[in-house]
Amino acid sequence: MLELPEVETMRRGLLPACGQRVKRVLAPPCECRPILIRPHLDQLAAALERQSLLQVNRVGKRIVLEFSGQKTLVIEPRMTGLVLLADPPDLDHLRLRFEFTGQPRQLLFWDRRGLGTVTLYPNEEWQALLASSKWGPDALGTDGKLLQARLGSSRRAVKVALLDQAALAGVGNLYAAEALHAAKLDPRRPCNAIKPREWSRLAEALVAILHEAIRYEGSTLNDGTYRNALNQAGNYQNHHRVYDRAGAPCLNCNRGQIVRIVQAQRATFYCPGCQK
DNA sequence: CATATGTCCTGAGAGC
DNA sequence: TGCTCTCAGGACATAT
Numbered sequence: 023m024l025e026l027p028e029v030e031t032m033r034r035g036l037l038p039a040c041g042q043r044v045k046r047v048l049a050p051p052c053e054c055r056p057i058l059i060r061p062h063l064d065q066l067a068a069a070l071e072r073q074s075l076l077q078v079n080r081v082g083k084r085i086v087l088e089f090s091g092q093k094t095l096v097i098e099p100r101m102t103g104l105v106l107l108a109d110p111p112d113l114d115h116l117r118l119r120f121e122f123t124g125q126p127r128q129l130l131f132w133d134r135r136g137l138g139t140v141t142l143y144p145n146e147e148w149q150a151l152l153a154s155s156k157w158g159p160d161a162l163g164t165d166g167k168l169l170q171a172r173l174g175s176s177r178r179a180v181k182v183a184l185l186d187q188a189a190l191a192g193v194g195n196l197y198a199a200e201a202l203h204a205a206k207l208d209p210r211r212p213c214n215a216i217k218p219r220e221w222s223r224l225a226e227a228l229v230a231i232l233h234e235a236i237r238y239e240g241s242t243l244n245d246g247t248y249r250n251a252l253n254q255a256g257n258y259q260n261h262h263r264v265y266d267r268a269g270a271p272c273l274n275c276n277r278g279q280i281v282r283i284v285q286a287q288r289a290t291f292y293c294p295g296c297q298k
Numbered sequence: 299c300a301t302a303t304g305t306c307c308t309g310a311g312a313g314c
Numbered sequence: 315t316g317c318t319c320t321c322a323g324g325a326c327a328t329a330t
Contacts, residue, residue, distance in 0.1 A: 100324040135307045288323060
């Protein structure tokens with residue numbers, strides 16, 4: 023699963039490809055479902071071949087590749103997508119391959135589950151999308167006031183609201199649970215019952231955890247899927263305090279065991295002893 | 299408008 | 315052993 027820290031780690035690993043010129047765009051060997059790559063491969067290739075990669079950015083959980091020729095390629099890795107400079111984990115799930123004229127020689131999109139998407143936009147269209155209210159502000163730059171402004175009037179449980187990318191971009195299931203635990207907030211609390219001081223606590227915990235997770239190069243879970251651009255695993259999974267630790271003692275308070283509940287059809291882990 | 303649910307996908311693991 | 319079933323959760327479409 024890829025959230026802000028994994029995508030940011032991936033972005034940083036892709037930076038050596040900046041300045042490279044695209045020689046060819048290929049999609050071997052799998053058949054991608056039609057929605058995955060927009061527009062279709064031949065149009066995508068025609069638009070990007072001979073263009074240069076200018077910048078590698080991140081918007082929430084998306085990798086944004088800015089090319090010469092006024093084109094922006096947006097990659098959503100979702101559950102199992104990887105953007106790689108190194109060779110992929112296997113060839114069966116390789117979806118898209120950019121060959122460069124120089125070094126590094128390639129940039130790949132690999133996705134085992136096939137839920138990820140790749141979309142090419144003219145710059146103008148992408149800028150319009152960015153300016154729309156479709157995506158909230160980046161979670162790394164948030165604070166208590168901003169969190170309260172974006173989420174505070176909602177009746178939803180705070181854990182569920184944190185996953186809403188239109189409200190705040192970049193937080194997913196894992197880091198929502200970790201941040202709420204660090205802030206000692208019950209994930210079931212309705213947003214509109216959370217006090218200003220608690221929003222501040224949550225924002226500080228969230229930003230600290232995201233930075234910490236980036237420092238450890240993201241979380242590679244038991245399925246081993248997540249890899250950085252050089253196909254190396256992250257290390258933050260060894261520092262999780264609640265995620266996937268049901269039954270284990272709470273590392274904050276020692277009063278309780280971590281429990282697993284389901285909210286909005288997703289697993290939530292928390293400590294009933296210290297998260298109020 | 300806000301919120302809730304269904305859908306896509308593959309591989310791992312359970313149960314028989 | 316090998317089959318069927320369930321589950322994991324990103325973002326979006328559709329329903330309430």
